[in-house]
Amino acid sequence: MRGDRMSAEHLDEEMRDVFQEIANVAMGRAADLLARLLNNYVVLPIPVVNLLERNELKMALSSLKSVDSVSAVCQGFVGSRISGEALLIFNDTSFQDIAELTEFKGDITPDIELELLMDIANILIGACLKGLTEQLDVSFSQGQPVLLGQHLHLQDLVNNQTGNWKRALTIEIPYRLESRNVDCDLLLLFTEDSLAVLESKVRFMLE
Secondary structure, three states, X not given: OOOOOEOOOOEOHHXXXXXXXXXXXXXXXXXXXXXXXXXXXXXXXXXXXXXXXXXXXXXXXXHHXXXXXXXXXXXXXXXXOEEEEEEEEEEOOHHHHHHHHOOOOOOOOHHHHHHHHHHHXXXXXXXXXXXXXXXXXXXXXXXXXXXXXXXXXXXXXXXXXXXXXXXXXXXXXXXXXXXXXXXEEEEEEEEHHHHHHHHHHXXXXXX
């Protein structure tokens, strides 16, 4: 097999398809947990896989381009010579519906929004990473989730995004709740140093 299917400059179509397949399985498990928690069907599109420069991050968040205000949580992960971060971005209009689905009674204060955001982040990020580790036969240690901001414009969030990566393999997973104004994007960013290891882990799927 050629060794340049996923170089620092190129991601070929076959490798992209494999990562989409892996992400599909992982996101499905996470969506199942979310659907049970909220008792609502979760709509899952095809995940979007790309190699992106840092300044191209906003383009990856295509489904949130028309959103006025977002809140976001970031959680790093590392293991088996793979490192990256998971970025969960919430449309701020989602919080009222999330509160109703979780049967929360009372005013939705910034603290309550933060609690809801962290709860959803723990479910989606944890389940999705677990689904990836099982398929890739790796083990990740997860850092503490970090609040990147509440009620920010998307561009401000992108400008303030943490980490020292310059290029990353990105997997964008949009989650939507049927018949509800709830949408969020889970963006998995794998550092450039992880590419060779990731390619070796999925090599058997291409042979």
